[in-house]
Every structure is written in structure tokens, then in C-alpha cells.
Amino acid sequence: MPENQHNSSNDNKLVDFEKRCRQHGLKITPQRVAVYKTLVGMDTHPTAEEVCQKVRDEISNISLDTVNRTLHTLSEIGAAFVVEGTGQPRRFDGGLEDHQHFLCMKCGKVIDFHHKPFDNIDIPDELKGQFKILRKTVYLEGLCGMCMHIENKSIIE
Numbered sequence: 001m002p003e004n005q006h007n008s009s010n011d012n013k014l015v016d017f018e019k020r021c022r023q024h025g026l027k028i029t030p031q032r033v034a035v036y037k038t039l040v041g042m043d044t045h046p047t048a049e050e051v052c053q054k055v056r057d058e059i060s061n062i063s064l065d066t067v068n069r070t071l072h073t074l075s076e077i078g079a080a081f082v083v084e085g086t087g088q089p090r091r092f093d094g095g096l097e098d099h100q101h102f103l104c105m106k107c108g109k110v111i112d113f114h115h116k117p118f119d120n121i122d123i124p125d126e127l128k129g130q131f132k133i134l135r136k137t138v139y140l141e142g143l144c145g146m147c148m149h150i151e152n153k154s155i156i157e
């Protein structure tokens with residue numbers, strides 16, 4: 001997938017991001033902006049370390065710890081989120097448009113897809129009373145096309 005998939009709306013995203021920061025009383029620091037912009041520019045659902053490597057093109061002395069903390073801050077203010085089901089290290093997503101994830105259990109690729117009926121999942125009433133639901137999502141796992149291909153080949157040979 002091309003890396004600039006999300007780029008067309010990135011200016012709007014930055015405006016939205018700055019608004020979120022102000023709403024939460026967070027300073028808009030160059031580090032926060034750089035981490036946010038980097039995350040949004042990657043469609044690989046990167047780990048903090050992967051984001052850090054890229055941010056260093058811009059801010060060469062930024063520490064992994066700062067990037068990690070910033071990513072969690074972004075998640076807290078709703079500018080990003082932790083991708084479900086990928087375990088440790090956590091992986092982050094700056095794509096806030098409605099979408100779902102397919103996780104390849106073999107190569108670890110997280111692939112975005114969008115199936116509209118999955119956007120509106122009904123929470124059973126008995127759960128509504130017990131929990132505060134912050135996020136609902138459908139998440140699929142299995143083998144991606146590439147891994148399936150490799151697996152099929154090795155069966156034939």
C-alpha cells in the first residue's frame with residue numbers, strides 16, 4: 001500500500017489535532033506535532049520504535065521514551081489509538097476515519113479495510129449497564145494474501 005495513503009487530508013488532520021490539544025489543555029509542541037504527523041503519514045500501524053526512527057529525520061535527538069509517551073498522549077486525547085489484538089509492542093494508528101483491521105498472524109501486517117455494517121455494532125443491553133464502552137470495533141485475524149500464497153506453495157512442493 002502506498003505510504004501517502006492518508007496524506008490528502010493531512011492538513012485538516014493537523015487542524016483537528018491542534019484543536020484536540022487545546023481542548024485537553026495540552027501544549028502544541030514541535031515534538032507532539034512531529035510525532036502526530038509521522039504517525040498519520042504511516043499506514044503500517046507502526047510501533048513506537050518505528051515512529052521514533054522516522055521522527056528522527058525531523059528531530060534527530062528525540063528519545064524513544066518521548067515518542068512512546070507522546071503516542072499514548074495522542075491516544076488519550078483521541079487523536080490516535082492503539083491497534084487491538086497485536087499484543088506487545090503496542091502498535092498505533094492515526095487513521096481516525098471509520099475502518100476495521102485485519103491482522104496477519106504470520107507476518108504481523110495490519111491491513112485496513114472498511115465494511116460499513118461493522119461501524120455500527122450494537123452493544124447488548126446487559127453490557128451497557130455494566131461497562132462504559134469507549135470504543136467498539138470488529139477485528140479479523142488470519143493469513144494475508146502473501147502468506148497464504150507462501151503457505152499454499154509449500155504444501156504443493
Ligand SMILES: [Zn+2]
Nearest residue numbers: 104107144147
Ligand atoms: Zn502475512
Ligand SMILES: [Zn+2]
Nearest residue numbers: 093095099112
Ligand atoms: Zn488502521
